[in-house]
Structures are given as C-alpha cells and as structure tokens.
Amino acid sequence: MFKHAIVRTPGSTLTRGITSQPELGPPDYQLALTQHSAYIRALESLGVKVSVLPPLEEYPDSCFVEDTAVLGENWAVISCPGAPSRKDETAHILPAIRELYPEVHIHRITGPGTLEGGDVMQVEDTFYVGRSARTNDEGIRQFQEILRPYGCRVVPVKLHDALHLKTAVNYLSHGRLLVAGETGGGADFAGFEKIPIPPEEAYAANSLWVNDSVLVPAGFPCVEAAIRALGYPVLPVDTSEYRKIDGGLSCLSLRAGR
Numbered sequence: 076m077f078k079h080a081i082v083r084t085p086g087s088t089l090t091r092g093i094t095s096q097p098e099l100g101p102p103d104y105q106l107a108l109t110q111h112s113a114y115i116r117a118l119e120s121l122g123v124k125v126s127v128l129p130p131l132e133e134y135p136d137s138c139f140v141e142d143t144a145v146l147g148e149n150w151a152v153i154s155c156p157g158a159p160s161r162k163d164e165t166a167h168i169l170p171a172i173r174e175l176y177p178e179v180h181i182h183r184i185t186g187p188g189t190l191e192g193g194d195v196m197q198v199e200d201t202f203y204v205g206r207s208a209r210t211n212d213e214g215i216r217q218f219q220e221i222l223r224p225y226g227c228r229v230v231p232v233k234l235h236d237a238l239h240l241k242t243a244v245n246y247l248s249h250g251r252l253l254v255a256g257e258t259g260g261g262a263d264f265a266g267f268e269k270i271p272i273p274p275e276e277a278y279a280a281n282s283l284w285v286n287d288s289v290l291v292p293a294g295f296p297c298v299e300a301a302i303r304a305l306g307y308p309v310l311p312v313d314t315s316e317y318r319k320i321d322g323g324l325s326c327l328s329l330r331a332g333r
Contacts, residue, residue: 076286080123081171081329085111085138086130092320093136093158095238102316110313111138114290114327117310121286123330126171134164138317139326142191142209143168145202145218146331150225151176152218157189157209168329175331182221190214193239193326198246201228203263205240232263241325243277247284251305253298255280270301281323290324 085108090101115125131137136158143165145152151172153165165183172181184190194205195218202222204215212231219229235257237243243258247270252259255272272280279295282302291299293311303309314324 077121077123077330077332079175079331079333080118080125081128081140081168081331082111082115082118082125082327083128083138083140084108084130086132086135088132088135089138089316089320091135092322093160094320096319096321099319102319104316107316110316111327114312114314114324117290117312118285118328120310121288123285125328126174128167128171131164131167134161134167136161136320136322137164137167139193139322140168140329141326142193144172144329145190145192145195146172146175146329147197147222147225147227148332149176150180150182150222152190152221153181153183154190154192155184155186155188155214156191157207157211157214158191171329175333184214184217187211188214188217190218191239192329193241194234196240196244196246200226201230203230203232203240203244205232205234205237205258207234207237207239209239230263232258232261234258238321241281242323243280245280245282245284245325247282247289247302247305247307248287253280253282253302270305273297278318278323281325283324285330292318292324 191209194210196203245253252267255277276295279298283290288308293313
C-alpha cells in the first residue's frame with residue numbers, strides 16, 4: 076500500500092520537453108497544470124499523502140519525478156538518468172527523499188551506469204528493470220548490488236521499441252500485468268496473467284495501481300473496461316498534455332509505502 080507520493084509541479088518550460096512524437100504538438104501549459112492538480116486529487120482520494128515540489132524551470136521534463144529515484148519499503152535509490160538533459164534533476168529530488176528515508180538507506184547509481192525509474196517495475200520483492208536507451212547494463216548491475224542486502228531480486232528485461240519498461244508493461248496486483256506490444260510476452264514474465272492492450276490504446280498500458288484502485292489515462296475505453304472487468308475500481312485521469320512529451324501516469328509521481 077502506498078502512503079506517500081512526491082510530485083513536482085510542471086514549469087512553463089514543459090513545452091520544450093523531450094518527445095518522440097512531435098506530431099502531437101507542444102503541451103498546453105495551463106491545461107497541463109489543471110491535469111496535474113487532478114492527478115494529485117486522485118492520489119489523495121486513495122489515501123495517499125502527496126508532497127508537491129516547486130517547478131524547476133531549467134529542467135523541462137522535471138515533472139516526471141519517477142525517473143529520478145526508485146523507492147522501496149526501507150530504502151531509496153537515487154537514479155542516474157540516461158537522458159543528458161535530466162541528469163542534474165536527481166540533486167533536486169534528494170531533499171524530498173531525505174524526508175522519508177534515513178541517509179544510511181539512501182543509495183545512488185553512479186556513472187557510467189544509467190538508470191531511470193520508468194524502467195523499474197516492482198512485483199513484491201522482485202524488481203524488473205528494462206534495458207533501454209535510458210538504462211544500461213552497468214546501471215542495472217549497480218541496482219542489483221544495492222538491493223541484494225535488502226533481500227530483493229532484480230530481473231533485467233531487454234526492451235525493443237519501448238521508451239521505458241513501464242511504457243509497455245505495468246503490474247496491477249494478484250499476478251496481473253497490463254501488456255502492450257512484444258515486451259511483456261517473453262520468458263521474463265512467464266506465470267503472470269497478462270491483460271493485452273490493443274495497439275490503438277497502447278498508451279494506456281501505463282496505468283497505475285494505487286491501493287487496490289487503478290488510475291487509467293482518460294480516453295481509452297478498452298483498457299478501462301478490461302481493468303473494471305477484473306474487479307478494480309478505476310479512476311480515469313486525463314494526461315493528454317504529458318503524452319505529448321512521452322509521459323504517463325506513473326511518470327508523474329514517486330510513490331512510497333511509508
């Protein structure tokens with residue numbers, strides 16, 4: 076269960092965020108702020124205390140705080156983003172992490188290793204980590220070494236086209252995975268119940284389980300219906316402006332069970 080979340084208010088430079096889909100156009104900043112507020116309210120409605128950090132105008136993608144750290148039950152790992160323009164964001168997330176974890180249990184990925192939180196998917200004590208353009212083998216190796224004393228297992232997953240692992244695969248609960256594309260079909264995920272996402276709704280694979288409910292991007296009826304059919308309460312949340320810069324629901328928060 077999640078008790079706490081960290082979010083960062085988007086800066087006006089959001090319109091210059093990294094994107095692989097320039098055809099969608101730049102985000103509408105005022106609408107993005109409205110959507111961000113609705114996201115916070117959705118988390119709070121599920122019993123999560125939300126810490127809201129101020130904008131970082133010098134970092135257009137800094138609202139995607141998930142990439143700056145990975146939070147466990149009694150440890151935190153500060154990442155080393157693979158996107159050069161995002162590497163210094165980690166220094167700005169550290170004070171908020173220190174509010175939740177003692178310094179002795181805060182660890183760091185260091186260069187030449189790279190790791191972004193969007194590539195890390197937790198399933199109880201196992202952490203699946205996407206080997207992507209943003210997370211490299213050395214980053215995964217360091218992550219394994221950090222987590223080993225805490226009794227956690229790390230499973231590397233080779234990605235093909237997905238930006239991050241959680242772009243294409245997300246864990247709900249009770250052994251269930253939302254899966255878009257080929258990433259979730261390999262042997263790494265054998266034994267899971269897979270809920271396939273139709274290609275036209277692939278963006279909604281990045282739905283977010285929070286305390287027995289699921290936040291789903293608004294406007295994807297097939298995914299919403301599939302999740303409801305499994306018995307989960309669903310909260311649609313509009314993230315249209317974040318989609319324009321390759322962001323989704325999980326990207327917008329760091330979530331902790333403390």
